Amino acid sequence: MHFDLPLTLAALLSYLSILVIAVAGVSGLIRLKQVSHSLRVVAMLTIFELPLELLGEFLMLTHRSNLFLMPIYTIGELGLLALLYHRTLESSTFTRWILGAVGLFTIYTIFDSVFGPGLHWFRPWQQILQSLLILTMVSLYFLKLLNELRVNYLTREPMFWVSTGLLIYFLGYLQIALFSNYLLQHYSVQFNRNVWAVHTLLSIVLHSCYCLALWMRPQR
Amino acid sequence: MDAPPEISFASLLFTAIGFMLLAGVALVTFFTIYQRRLLQQQLQLHKAEAEYQQQLLAAVIEAQERERERIGRDLHDGIGSTLATAKLLVGRLENTTSEEATNLTIMVKEILGNAVHDVRGLSHSLYPAVLDRFGLAEALQHLADVCNETSTLDVELSIDYQQPLVLPQELALYRICQELIHNAQKHAKGASLLQVQLSQHPGGVWLTVADDGCGFDTVALAEARPASGGAGLRSIEVRVQMLRARLSQQSAPGQGTRTRIELDQPSFA
Numbered sequence: 001m002h003f004d005l006p007l008t009l010a011a012l013l014s015y016l017s018i019l020v021i022a023v024a025g026v027s028g029l030i031r032l033k034q035v036s037h038s039l040r041v042v043a044m045l046t047i048f049e050l051p052l053e054l055l056g057e058f059l060m061l062t063h064r065s066n067l068f069l070m071p072i073y074t075i076g077e078l079g080l081l082a083l084l085y086h087r088t089l090e091s092s093t094f095t096r097w098i099l100g101a102v103g104l105f106t107i108y109t110i111f112d113s114v115f116g117p118g119l120h121w122f123r124p125w126q127q128i129l130q131s132l133l134i135l136t137m138v139s140l141y142f143l144k145l146l147n148e149l150r151v152n153y154l155t156r157e158p159m160f161w162v163s164t165g166l167l168i169y170f171l172g173y174l175q176i177a178l179f180s181n182y183l184l185q186h187y188s189v190q191f192n193r194n195v196w197a198v199h200t201l202l203s204i205v206l207h208s209c210y211c212l213a214l215w216m217r218p219q220r
Numbered sequence: 221m222d223a224p225p226e227i228s229f230a231s232l233l234f235t236a237i238g239f240m241l242l243a244g245v246a247l248v249t250f251f252t253i254y255q256r257r258l259l260q261q262q263l264q265l266h267k268a269e270a271e272y273q274q275q276l277l278a279a280v281i282e283a284q285e286r287e288r289e290r291i292g293r294d295l296h297d298g299i300g301s302t303l304a305t306a307k308l309l310v311g312r313l314e315n316t317t318s319e320e321a322t323n324l325t326i327m328v329k330e331i332l333g334n335a336v337h338d339v340r341g342l343s344h345s346l347y348p349a350v351l352d353r354f355g356l357a358e359a360l361q362h363l364a365d366v367c368n369e370t371s372t373l374d375v376e377l378s379i380d381y382q383q384p385l386v387l388p389q390e391l392a393l394y395r396i397c398q399e400l401i402h403n404a405q406k407h408a409k410g411a412s413l414l415q416v417q418l419s420q421h422p423g424g425v426w427l428t429v430a431d432d433g434c435g436f437d438t439v440a441l442a443e444a445r446p447a448s449g450g451a452g453l454r455s456i457e458v459r460v461q462m463l464r465a466r467l468s469q470q471s472a473p474g475q476g477t478r479t480r481i482e483l484d485q486p487s488f489a
Contacts, residue, residue, distance in 0.1 A: 142251055151255075164248050167244050168241060168248075171241060187229065
């Protein structure tokens with residue numbers, strides 16, 4: 001087995017990202033039964049992501065494509081986040097709408113993965129659709145916060161941190177996803193690594209927010 | 221089409237990502253500040269509402285106490301002393317001749333008649349039986365008659381009221397009118413005429429009380445009201461709230477005062 005990743009900034013970020021994801025996954029395991037009904041889904045999400053991230057990293061280090069994991073990751077992440085916002089927003093209209101959206105997205109993703117380009121290519125539209133759906137859910141959560149004004153201190157609200165992490169991550173990731181195949185086709189490996197280093201940084205921010213939310217004491 | 225050079229594309233892509241991230245951070249910051257401001261506004265509103273409710277409660281209690289004091293005074297000074305005099309005269313009957321007894325009996329009858337009149341007056345002020353029996357129009361007419369008899373301020377009544385309201389609404393309107401007349405008698409210095417108008421429209425019922433007295437500065441009164449009490453006006457506000465009606469008051473120094481209660485959702489009997 002041969003690992004080849006020089007100790008560049010991108011590599012350092014990659015190792016840090018794995019560490020943060022591992023901490024988030026372990027936090028999820030520890031806090032799964034202690035956190036609230038809604039946050040339990042965040043714990044489940046971190047647990048779900050950990051083996052996929054580890055496997056993906058391992059495949060990347062051994063110079064094998066890990067892109068076949070993306071549809072599984074995308075469907076699982078969107079499904080769990082939909083469940084999280086279903087429990088948080090407590091709106092029957094949203095539940096009906098998101099059930100339909102996740103159902104259609106799953107069908108599209110399976111269809112696109114099976115009949116689309118080979119498993120060595122990115123599938124930007126899956127990522128873009130997923131990002132837009134998640135950004136919509138985050139926006140609905142922020143609107144609910146403004147409409148109901150129930151939360152006295154936003155910085156002490158776990159769901160606020162989860163939503164902030166998701167907003168920052170998916171706002172940045174949208175463009176990376178959009179150009180992922182284009183970058184792969186036309187530009188150097190180094191440039192691709194630099195772009196994905198930005199993604200790694202965003203992932204660190206997101207998983208740090210998950211950790212913060214999981215270890216935060218709920219407001220009284 | 222050829223792809224743009226790597227450096228220019230890199231700067232474009234990283235600028236776009238950076239811009240989106242900055243926009244995200246700015247959005248969250250703005251949202252946090254805006255939410256805190258909204259929350260503070262809501263807290264201030266709740267505080268003001270609670271203060272207002274407390275003032276209304278205080279006004280109701282004060283009005284109750286004032287009414288009890290008045291009843292106590294009426295009973296003690298009026299009916300109490302009348303009956304005491306009657307008792308004294310009856311006591312003198314035992315040791316008098318028949319001629320004196322006849323005179324005393326006449327006096328006692330007169331005194332007891334006054335006591336009965338006082339009791340009726342007191343009873344009417346506590347609960348207007350006319351309202352219960354004959355409705356709001358008759359009760360207001362009776363109120364105007366009493367005021368014309370007892371006060372120098374002439375009350376002119378104008379009634380256009382065909383479909384009677386349910387008793388609680390009629391009673392509330394009656395009490396509001398009673399309080400407004402009382403206010404005019406007390407505060408409208410130099411007033412010679414008080415116009416009371418009860419009118420029914422397709423949209424509801426209006427009660428208007430207007431005097432031609434000294435009037436007042438509404439802005440100055442609104443600013444001074446929290447500290448200055450104004451129990452009478454607050455008790456009117458309580459009844460207006462209870463009726464889910466609207467209260468409007470127009471006044472200016474030297475131009476009299478006009479108060480209108482607009483009941484948009486009347487419940488008919």
